[in-house]
Amino acid sequence: FVSLFEEQRLKLKDLCLLLYFYIISSCHATKPNMLNVHLVPHTHDDVGWLKTVDQYFYGDRNDIQHAGVQYILDSVVDQLLKNPDRRFIYVETAFFYRWWKQQSSSMQQTVKKLVNEGRLEFVNGGWCMSDEATTHYSAVIDQMTMGLRFLNETFGPCGRPRVAWHIDPFGHAREHASMFAQMGYDGFFFGRLDYQDRARRRRDKEQELLWRASDSLTPPMADLFTGILPNGYNPPEGFCWDQSCDDPPIRDDPDLEDYNVDDVVRRFLAIANSQAIVYKTDHIIMTMGSDFQYENANLWYKNLDKLIHYVNALQANGSKVNVLYSTPSCYLQELHRANLTWALKMDDFFPYADDAHDFWTGYFTSRPALKRYERISNSNLQVTCNQLEVLSGPASRKGPFGEGDMVLILVNLSLSEKAMAVAQHHDAVSGTEKQHVANDYARRLAHGWQRCQVLVSNSLAALSGSSAERMYCDNLNISVCPLTESSKKFSVNVYNPLARPVTWPVRLPVNGTAYLVSDANGKSVDCQLVFQVQAPPLGFTTYSVSLLQDGPPPASTQHRTPTAIQNKFLRVTFDPDTGLLSSLSNLETKQTIKLTQNFYWLVYNASDGNNLQSDQPSGAYIFRPNSSTPFLISKTAKTESIQTSGVQEVRQWFAPWVSQVVRLYTDSKALELEWTVGPVPIDDDLGKEVITRLDTSIKTSQYFYTDSNGREMLQRKTDFRPTWNLRQSEPIAGNYYPINSRAFIKDDVDQLTVVTDRSQGGGSIHNGSLEIMLHRRLLYDDVRGVGEPLNETSNIFPKGLVVRGRLLLSLDRPPSAADAHRPLAQEVVLQPLLTFTDGDLHPNTQLEFSGLQAALPPAVHLLTLTQWDKDSVLLRLEHQFQSWESKLNSQPVTVNLQKLFSTLEVLGVSELNLSANQWKDEMTRFHWTPMTGTGHLNLFIRFYYISS
Structure with missing residues (x-):
């Protein structure tokens, strides 16, 4: 099969037939008119959680948790070779890749044989099993592509996963299902869903369903068969035979006093029949494994062999x-053969609760600093580095800053990509890991970016013609940049990764009183407090900054709050008595809403469990407030204002540990709220979960909208679930949803959209309001395994972390509001990269560059541009508007690839699936009972190029 595939490109019908027979031949035969119990040996190996990635792989720090992934794979392969009937599935490519690189060529050939025979099967296949609530879709696609590419190149089609497997994430996003469908998966299995949802589905036999995961893509493009596993991802009670388990082994010597075969078989049959009652076919699945199990695989397989033998032996007696x-x-495959009609689901599986007072909605915000750093790293590592490598060609790998070592540069980029991929794990960006593991994730991201800077410097040197040393100010978020604070003259290179021009504010720490800023054409730019840069699409522009010996102060400060600030687009008013926001107006559309904003905690303090209903406290996973009434941090804000020609600021202080800057730039259609929270005080022995709440005059009628992994928007309703009758037991935590990049509230007239700079949790608890959790500091563990409270400190902040972030507010008429907030959200996710050069640039330096011949249409987003191999690049273009969002931008768009790039000559184009591990015309998926739907097509393309 493999050699046949490699020798020729098969016709679609032949490939379908070949794959079909391959699946049949690798699966054990089932029996009609019987209950077929599918035992699935597996291990769940977290890519970091209680231990770091390295510690888990090598089996280090077993005082924390006994786990060693390399020994699991050693043992499993050894046991598979002893019995051809045995099967095993493996998930996390990050671990398998490490193990594979350590094996001899003979062992690699052995493993390939196991894969080709279907005895070792890869499922999911991403670099990790990503979180679904706090990840951005672009980063998820990248980490899936990395893992699947390795499997494809190593094992060919036999190693290609056909099933998505997310058995541990804490709730499930619709966009993840959509991505899996577009990656060619036949089905999706997971273990966690709300306890009320599970009860209803068990009763109605709807634990296996058809998930329609997009309201815009034409069915069945985003349809995905979805199965809910019966025991999470654990074995049935009493049937765990790992060295970490306490269940007795099967003792099958009838001459011994402790012979227990009859009891084991009886209990197993009872469990199997009980499970069959709540599933729809005469096939059921049992997960035989759990966290880091099979380190001694002989224990499992020896008992599973016996279980299969003795249960099946009863068939002779009529079983x-x-x-x-x-x-x-x-x-x-067996479920597909049943040819049944499956229940349809259109929404998602958030929020997740495993009991009445145990909602897993706290992790939407846990570790907000790490969440922001992951988002910045996504822009830096996965976009900027990859794009610049393509646009500058081979020069990026052997330029003046790479010491001529192409291999070293490629290794550096690979390390950057792997660090970002690991950060998508469901115990990484989610914030549900131990503190030392969170530190390790951050260290990997920082190390990866430092290594990637060599490639960026080489690329910019090639494109600009200047080999001057470039510097990176990675601490601008705390107003630290040694070069700009010491140099009398420097240049700022602004690289824009978006395929359309952007205007972006640049704020730099300096020590002078006045500066001259000039753009690429030598034109002077207003630079009081901030200067606005205009960057071309997929390219850069350069600004020079010179210290003036004399000049006026950069801004005038007023300690009295103005009644209003405005530009040509927006007007913002403040209450003169409280210093708080009071209204927001869109001057273009002539609409005004009442808008007040403040900060709260108390109701969101970490419940210590001392109440009559439950002893469940808040923790890294769980959000459990004590009451429904928030504690107002302050009724008023101490204020001062700054007015310049480029920006107007109102600075507000609510408490020594809570402050905010309300900022309106001259040419911006969005109002910026830059909040700073921390150190959160705990002297009163109370942990606190800090929120900001926007109260408006918009008539929401309990409805609000949040994004799914930064892509499509989903309608939410307070105290409501679309697929079951909710019994609400936690009116706050039970109404929180993940917000990856934006959320909005609206009525027939007004829509207020909030764009976030990281993943956060939020909801609309009261009509007309939208609240977002910003920071969490807790004093109790929530008993979900992490074993320590979420109480972050550092050497710099020993009294508790200080976190700073931005919310961008826009007011528009629905439904055209999407025309504004989608591009705005992309700008925040893929923000421009700033690099700095000291002194004067060479006169022949190219100060401006665009990798495109023209900007892409507003509806089209350039998602991926990355080097694939020596002669080809991977390009992903997406239609970023949902079918219902915009009268103008939801329409189909045509893009001419021949006229797209300025530095690339397109020689040929071939289309792949979303994860780039199959040709699109050869991608076949099981067909399930179709439902009607409409939508437009997203385009994912690979094409060949040469540098022009």
Whole structure:
């Protein structure tokens, strides 16, 4: 099969037939008119959680948790070779890649044979099992592509996963299902869903369903068969045979006093029949494994062999139960053969609760500093480095800053990509790991970016013609940049990763009183407090900054709050008595809403569990407030204002640990709220969860909208779930949803959109309001395994972390509001990269560059531009508007690829699936019962190029 595939490109119908027969041949035969129990041996290996990635792989720090992934893979392969009936699935490519690189060529050939025979099957196949609530879709696609590419190049089609497997994430996003469908998966299995939802689905036999994961893509493009596993991802009670388990082994010597075969078989049949009652077919699945199990795989397989033998032996006496080694794809094949009609789901699986007072909605905000750093790293590592490598060609790998070592540069980029991929793990960016592991994730991201800076410097040197040393000010968020604070003359290079021009404010720490700023054409730019840069699409522009010996102060400060600030687009008013926001007006559309904003905690302080309903406290995972009434931090704000020609600021102080800058730039259609929270005080022995709440005059009628992984928007309703009758037990935590990049409230006239700079949790608890959790500092562990409270400190902030972030507010008429907030959200996710050069630039330096011949249309987003191999690049273009969002921008768009790039000559184009591991015309998926739907097509393309 493999050699045939490699020798020729098969016709679509031949490939379908070949893959079909391959699946059939690798699966054990089932028996009709029997209950077929599919035993799936597996291990769940977190890419960091209680231990770091390295500690888990090598089996270090077993005083924290006994786990060593390299020994699991050693042991499993050894046991698979002893019995051809045995099966095993593996998930996390980050670990498998490490193990594979350590194996001899003979062992690699052995493993390839196991894969080709279907005895070792890869499921999911991403670099990690990503979180679904706090990840951005662009980073998820990248980490999936990395893992799947390795499997594809190593094992060919036999190693290609056919099933998505997210058994541990704490709730499930619709956009993830949409991505999996577009990556060619036949099905999706997970273990966690709300306890009320599970009860209803068990009763109605809807634990297996068809998930329609997009309201814009034409079915079945984003349709995905979805199965809910019966025991999470653990084995049935009493049937765990790992060295970490306490269940007794099968003792099958009848001459011994402790012979227990009859009891084991009886209990197993009872469990199997009980499970069959709540599923729809005569096939059921059992996950035989758990966290970091199979380090001694002999324990598991020896007992599973016996279980299969003794249960099936009863068929001679009329038993109708058949047990077999299986995999998720083999199980899915049998469900497909049943040719049944499956329940349809259109929404998502958030929020997740495992009991009445245990809502897993705190992690939407946990570790907000790490969440922001991950988002910045996504822009820096995955976009800027990749784009510049393509646009500058080979010069990026052997320029003046790479010491001529192409291999070293490629390794550096690979390290950057792997660091970013690991950060997508469901115990990484989610914030649900131990503190030392969170530190390790941040260290990897920082190290990856430092290594990637060599490639960026080489690329910019090639494109600009200047080999001057470039510097990176990575601490601008705390107003630190040694070069700008010491140099009398320097240049700022602004690289824009978006495929359309952007205007971006630049704020730099300096020590002078007045500066001259000039753009690439030598034109002077207003630079009081801030200067606005205009960067071309997929390119850069350069500004020079010179210290003036004499000059006026950069800004005038007023300690009295103005009644209003405005530009040509927006007007913002303040209450003169409180210093708080009071209204927001869009001057273009002539609309005004009442708008007040403040900061609260108390109701969101970490519940210490001392109440009559439950002893569940807030923690890294769980959000559990004590009451429904928030504590107002301050009724008034101490203020001062700054007015310049470029920006107007109102600075507000609510408490020694809570402040904000309300900022309106001259040419901006969005109001910026830059908040600073921390150190959160705990002298009163109370942890606190800090929110900001926007109260408006908009008539929301309980409805609000949040994004799914930064892409499509979903409608929410307070105290409501679309697929079951909710019994609400936590009116605050039970109404929180993940906000990855934006949320909005609206009525027929007004829409207020909030764009966030990181993933956060929020909701609309009261009509007309939108609240967002900003920071969490807790004093109790929530008993979900992490084993320590979420109480972050550091050497710099020993009294608790100080976190700073931005919210961008826009007011528009629905439905055209999307025309403004989607591009705005992309600007925040993929922000410009600033690099600095000291002194004068060479006269022949090219000060401006665009990698495009023309900007892409507003509806089209350039998602990926990255070097694929020596002669080709991977390009992803996406239509970023949902079908219902905009009268103008939701329409289909045509893009001429021949006229797209300025430095690349397109020689050929071939289309792949979303994860780039299959040609699009060869991607086949199981067909499930179709439902009607409409939408427009997203374009994902790979094409070949040469540098012009």
